[in-house]
Amino acid sequence: MKATVWRPLLALLLMLGLAACSEPKPELPVNTRLGGDFVLMDQNGLMFNAEDLYGKLSLMFFGFTHCPDICPATLARTVGAWKNLSESEREQVNVVFVTFDPVRDTPEHLKEYLKFFDPSVIGLTGSVDDIADMARRYGVVYLQETAEPGAEQEYMFSHSDFVYLLDQQGRVRKLFKSDFNTEELIADVRSLL
Template sequence: MKWLVALLVLGLAASTTAATRTDIGGPFQLTNQNGQRVTERSFGEPVLLYFGFLTCPDICPTDLAKMARISRQLQQQQGLKVQPVFVTVDPERDTPEKLKTYVNYFASNFIGLTGSAQDIVRITDAYHVYYKKVPYGDKPGQYMMDHSTILFLLDSQGRYLKHFGRGADEKDIEKQVVTALADSTAAQ
């Protein structure tokens, strides 16, 4: 029984720590799909942030469609505007023009971001996102991008609030977004 109490105490301590992390996120400057420079504060509303690449065959499109649905549901059912934002980890191929076409497949309000290789390193380091170019196919120069699949929630000031793993249920994410944004507003 003592081990159960100790486990519960450790679990509570871990969940409190995760909710108050300050080592995730931070300032960034990237270029949106319209060629404009933006920062973490440019959106003026909470953000769902995801990292990936345009030629991803299935994971990224599935996750971006999920983000679009969550954003739409939050707007329709809760009256909450939450901006879906996609950051490429493949700036070599993913130009603003290509991003514009790509993100519009998911929702008209979806924002795509790119930048220099150094810009992408800075933001992925800030969010602790893993990515790596991996050779693919039999032609020289062909590659895929291996990367983390985490969905981040930022407040309207661009500050990290919470993150969700790929397997998280959409309805559960929606509930957690509502709670995290309410808690963030109450704390200000």
């Protein structure tokens, strides 16, 4: 084969190879089985639904404020990751805490509790049924557990502990374990900005 033929062919192959190398990381898939609308109340006592999150990404976590270990640890970790973003990135990301203990976690209590982590954290509470409905849509499992006689708290909750990453349309894009890798979470957030 003459050089005039194979040289352009080789150059074309090289270009195709380079193009493949620089191909961007695949987008996070949309989880079509989880998520959906909800109607709850924020820490200011105002009605809050799924559409109020639209336009920004959201890092959402479910828990209860009388939980002394995993819930405050995950909140601190999530807010810490959020604070590692630049100021302009932070303006595009909500941090949302949804309680499944509306009896103790009133809007007033949530407001006082969450401002310790950051005043911008959105706290959501509501009726037992509305919270249960939202939890079901998002695949959150929790159960109120009666404590043993003589225990300090009358009841606790056993629960799943994932952090949800929602996109600007409120669609679930990824679930992180509560002890997530901060760098991985930040990279995934940035991939959607």
